[in-house]
Amino acid sequence: MTAAPLAAVDKNSPVPLYHQVESQLEQAIRDGRYATGTLIESEFELARSLGVSRLTLRRAIDGLVSKGLLVRERGVGTRVVSPKVTRSLVARLTGLHEDLVRDGIAPVTEVLRLEEVGCPEASAHHLGIEPGEPVLLLERRRSVHDQPIALMWNIFPLGTIESTVEELTAKSLYQVMREQGAEPRVANQTIAAELPTAEDAELLDIEPSSPVLMLERTSFNGNGRCIEHSRTRYVADRYSFEMRLVTS
Amino acid sequence: MTAAPLAAVDKNSPVPLYHQVESQLEQAIRDGRYATGTLIESEFELARSLGVSRLTLRRAIDGLVSKGLLVRERGVGTRVVSPKVTRSLVARLTGLHEDLVRDGIAPVTEVLRLEEVGCPEASAHHLGIEPGEPVLLLERRRSVHDQPIALMWNIFPLGTIESTVEELTAKSLYQVMREQGAEPRVANQTIAAELPTAEDAELLDIEPSSPVLMLERTSFNGNGRCIEHSRTRYVADRYSFEMRLVTS
DNA sequence: AAGTGGTCTAGACCACGCG
DNA sequence: GCGTGGTCTAGACCACTTC
Secondary structure, X not given: OOOOOOOOOOOOOOOOHHHHHHHHHHHHHHHOOOOOOOEOOOHHHHHHHHOOOHHHHHHHHHHHHHOOOXXXXXXXXXXXXXXXXXXXXXXXXXXXXXXXXXXXXXXXXEEEEEEEEEOOHHHHHHHOOOOOOEEEEEEEEEEEOOEEEEEEEEEEEOOXXXXXXXXHHHOOHHHHHHHOOOOOOEEEEEEEEEOOOHHXXXXXXXXXXXXXXXXXXXXXXXXXXXXXXXXXXXXXXXXXXXXXXXXX | OOXXXXXXXXXXXXXXXXXXXXXXXXXXXXXXXXXXOOEOOOHHHHHHHHOOOHHHHHHHHHHHHHOOOEEEEOOOEEEEOOOOOOOOOOOOOOOHHXXXXXXXXXXXXXXXXXXXXXXXXXXXHHHOOOOOOEEEEEEEEEEEOOEEEEEXXXXXXXXXXXXXXXXXXXXXXXXXXXXXXXXXXXXXXXXXXEOOOHHHHHHHOOOOOOOEEEEEEEEEOOOOOEEEEEEEEEEHHHOOEEEEEEOO
16 A cells, blocks of 8 residues: 555644544545455555645544444554445434434424323333323324324433423424423433334324334533433334444 | 542553553542542543553543543543443343353353355355355354343355354354454344244244344455354343443 | 643654564 | 554643523
């Protein structure tokens, strides 16, 4: 590996240097300017030719390693791993709405319920409050091309968010939460397979014998306070989760 | 936040300084020496009192941030997020065997098939070879307390690994792969819910109407070569996936 | 204005893989 | 022995938050 097919960085840009370098390298790899399996230039060489410090360059490479595009081998070099074809899906904290929009599919959301209720036993445990304490319950159904794909059930401690049926119909819940300062920073999540309840089967327009993917999630804000507990049921033959794992 | 309840680091230890600092901080947080929601000392202060450079300290904090224990707030400080109780499960590249052993449960693995076959259409696509090309097929069943929990189906390009029924009964597949230099570094993975085939239902000792969690995974080694394609069916009411997500 | 985290540098030493 | 990635330092400037 001799030629460095990369442009110099712009030191006056507000974009951090390591980010510029990371983008450049990522593009070069996805374009195939670095073939899969080959070694890229050494860190010293790349840092010199791009006009950045070695630490800054390493930080850029760190990002690509954690994206699974590069692998480091001590004493040997840094190797291109990924086939350029698949753009990886990584588990994220954004919701289903963002996932679909990103893929160019327009989802429709109906708000089925939005009301104050006594907290169900199962959620109270996750939210860290007593069963029966008042909470805000939101139930929605999301469809694509008039076909239901998910039934979403969110519970918020009172005062976490305040919204209307209209707003929740127009925007994603994630967006509303962010605007109201209830942005999730950490979440614990469980994925399971279940059979739908009779009611859920009807709402999802599936047979009661057709399984659903259950995603149960508890989200916390930056202060460690629990801000939401949700249970989402996805129609199994219309949705699945993809993720990319990388060894640390 | 004034007192720094942390011991100094050992500069002669082979363990990297940032790792020592990270462990110390993690322990302090899990012990409750830093309360949830409070700010820890500033980076300058901590670096000084521990006798390391600020960059090294930052690197330690980076690790805890990505574990979801700390959150940084620009201009404010670094805050403790996590409740000390739950030790987080993060999606990993290790297999089910390791998961169970880590939890102190002894799983039993039976090898149902280990033979060379023509590659099935569905796997050929993932492996990047032609359907019908010879591949190694491994089918196993894993049980806990005499109850089947998973049916595993792995396909390897010829020459990737070589093993025996005895070895695979004793060790985890992941371990065998690592020993033979076929360590997965990156994997793409899909989680879905399905109904079992009649044959699978029988092998798993469940009703045909009882759903399974299907985990389909394609693993690549450090050179970007595909080394394995697997489909694992988990009994849904005996297994689910947990993960912890953190905003980047 | 003061304090915080975010970025960046130049240089150093080490452990490892390979010839 | 040489080149690679892995770690570490001391010091600098910036953007942001808070008072």
